[in-house]
Amino acid sequence: xxxxxxxxxxxxxxxxxxxxxxxxxxxxxxxxxMNSINAIPAPCAPxxxxxxxxxxxxxxxxxxxxxxxxxxxxxxQLCYKPVSNERHSDEQAxxxxxxxxxxxxxxxxLPNTQYEFWVSALNASGISPPSERAVYITAPSPPxxxxxxxxSCENAALVCWESRDINPVDSYTVEL
Numbered sequence: 001x002x003x004x005x006x007x008x009x010x011x012x013x014x015x016x017x018x019x020x021x022x023x024x025x026x027x028x029x030x031x032x033x034m035n036s037i038n039a040i041p042a043p044c045a046p047x048x049x050x051x052x053x054x055x056x057x058x059x060x061x062x063x064x065x066x067x068x069x070x071x072x073x074x075x076x077q078l079c080y081k082p083v084s085n086e087r088h089s090d091e092q093a094x095x096x097x098x099x100x101x102x103x104x105x106x107x108x109x110l111p112n113t114q115y116e117f118w119v120s121a122l123n124a125s126g127i128s129p130p131s132e133r134a135v136y137i138t139a140p141s142p143p144x145x146x147x148x149x150x151x152s153c154e155n156a157a158l159v160c161w162e163s164r165d166i167n168p169v170d171s172y173t174v175e176l
Contacts, residue, residue, distance in 0.1 A: 042126035043071035058111035111141035
């Protein structure tokens with residue numbers, strides 16, 4: 001019987017045309033859900049630490065921060081600018097550095113100057129909100145001793161100096 005069937009010519013054309021509607025299916029929601037399954041979330045905002053003792057020289061500052069979550073972080077974006085009492089302080093140049101660690105030493109700064117720092121965390125999903133801003137200050141530059149005004153006697157000495165800093169210095173330490 002199979003042999004007889006195979007010898008017959010079979011007409012495979014459909015007698016009626018199928019009537020399909022042209023519909024566009026929106027799969028964006030499904031696509032978004034599929035992408036979110038394997039995606040890591042953007043990190044939370046880091047917490048910038050206050051300035052540590054001995055973390056400054058006249059021209060550098062060591063800034064540290066923490067991340068209080070188990071977020072995946074590829075790098076950090078550290079931003080800073082000098083603090084100014086002028087009205088146009090927002091127009092001052094902001095500097096941005098990409099950092100792999102949770103600390104950074106910034107160099108080429110001005111002595112006895114306040115700098116405002118903030119940091120964000122980055123990963124493949126995006127950037128975190130910025131941390132709170134913290135103000136750090138560089139150490140003052142050493143004063144200049146006025147050699148012509150030095151006076152001394154058997155039990156005392158008078159030494160005069162002047163500061164090379166624009167901002168006032170809190171105190172000086174004199175060593176013999």
